Amino acid sequence: MGIITVYKNRKKVLGLNERGLDYIRKFNRHEAVQIADNKLLTKEILNKAGIPTPKLISVIRDNNEFKTFDWESLPKSFVIKPVSGLEGGGIDIFYNRDQHGQWIRANKSKVSVEDLKKMTAVILEGRYSLYNLPDQVMFEERVRTHKNFKYYTYKGAPDIRIIIFNNIPVMAMLRLPTRQSEGKANLEKGGLGLGIDMASGTTTTGIYGKAGKIDFVPGTHIRTSGLKIPYWNRILRYAIEAQRATKLNFAAIDFLIDRDEGPVIVELNARPGLSIQLANDDGMRWRLKKAANIKVKTVEKGIRLAMDLFGGEIEEEIESVSGKEVVGIYENITLVGKDMQEVKTKAKIDTGADSTSIDKKIAEGLGFKELIENLEKENIPEDVNREQGLKLEQELRERLIPKYPDLVDIQFVKSSHGSSLRPYVKVALKVKETQYETYVSIFDRSKLNYPVIIGRKSLGRFLVDPSKSIIKVQPVKNEQPRSAD
Secondary structure: OOOOOEOOOOOEOOOHHHHHHHHHHHHOOHHHHHHHHOHHHHHHHHHHOOOOOOOEEEEEOOHHHHHHOOHHHOOOOEEEEEOOEOOOOOOEEEOEEOOOOOEEOOOOOEEOHHHHHHHHHHHHHOOOEOOOOOOOEEEEOOOOEOHHHOOOOOOOOOEEEEEEEOOEEEEEEEEEOOOOOOOOOOHHHOOEEEEEOOOOOEEEEEEEHHHEEEOEOOOOOOEOOOOEOOOHHHHHHHHHHHHHHHOOOEEEEEEEEEOOOEEEEEEEEOOOOOHHHHHHOOOOHHHHHHHHOOOOOOHHHHHHHHHHHHOOHHHHHHHHHHOOEEEOOEEEEEEEOHHHOEEEEEEEEOOOOOOEEEEHHHHHHHHHHHHHHHHHHOOOOOOOOHHHHHHHHHHHHHHHOOOOOOOOEEEEEEEOOEEEEEEEEEEEEEEOOEEEEEEEEEEOOOOOOOOEEEOHHHOOOEEEOOOOEOOOOOOOOOOOOOOOO
């Protein structure tokens, strides 16, 4: 019987019967399903198409190979899998090997060579295979968890599931291992499931076993929402390319993200489960119907459709709750100075910087040229130690601020570019539709990558989303090529 829960007062979720009749049987040819059901065949086809998968260490295909297999050839860290396993059954991850030759699991239990032989024999018998037929065993390199997940996961590697239909990724979920799931990203065993916004690749809502919907990672103060998935565009690209390579038109594609190599596909599933709808607090039926009749000629169009049709809600919800606009790392801005003189330029949103800094040429364009020339006549030293700088800073404040009405402050700054004293002026700053006054320092940024850096003190009206960026930016007039910040 299908699930009948209604999400967000919109559409009913896709039920199990509907999934099987309307999508799996209708859109997945038998040959494509056979590819998904065989992890070795999947790996071969994906690798031929240039799509990365975890490196294969070895395979045991039958009892004869089992009898002659060199168990000592296995590395300290690896993953054992049934080639035709179902729902994660028979998969075990080993993280190290102790001085006695035993491999160590996430829960610190240990496995000897004899134990490993027994595990392998059970897989070969077909206990975990889809049709209870004799199976094969594969050994893969263990993927090292990406640093972004360090505080979200227990031991094992989180995985990202993408539901794809008609060359369009329609829904996504991050599955996180927990102590309860013994380091495996398996929701049935107690793992976490976090929905992912398709546009930004950022987590939204979350579910956890019997607790149902959750707002924080259990045992922590870390919110389930707001985690940015690394390599999001690449993941969507690989998902579409994998569908094209296997001709599996309705599928779940599971990714791991290696800390060095990036995303790799670990499995294709021709019969995806439906808990992804719970993690996203939304039904899949309306998304599948929306994607059904669209012609997707290129991978780029598939990515764009995924983002445009099924993304962006998390940003809208954040803005409506917080009352703040969401900005990216790079934005087009407008600065307004004396006598309403304007400069439109590009800026980097830098939460690591305390205050906003603008290039000297921009300051001149805003009407502060006379102030800059007068300050340069003061022969302010550019390189002083901290003690000298603080003393000079106080002296200049007392003498120059009363003298120049446009000057609001002078500060000693020591950064990677050296030590300097920087004048501050007041300007109007417009980011998106929000305009407000702020203090900015004037600095020669001609050799830096961005003519404007907007720091924390000027960002109180915004929320910063690192996944958002403006690609087409307007350069400063007569701007020269710049080096990186």
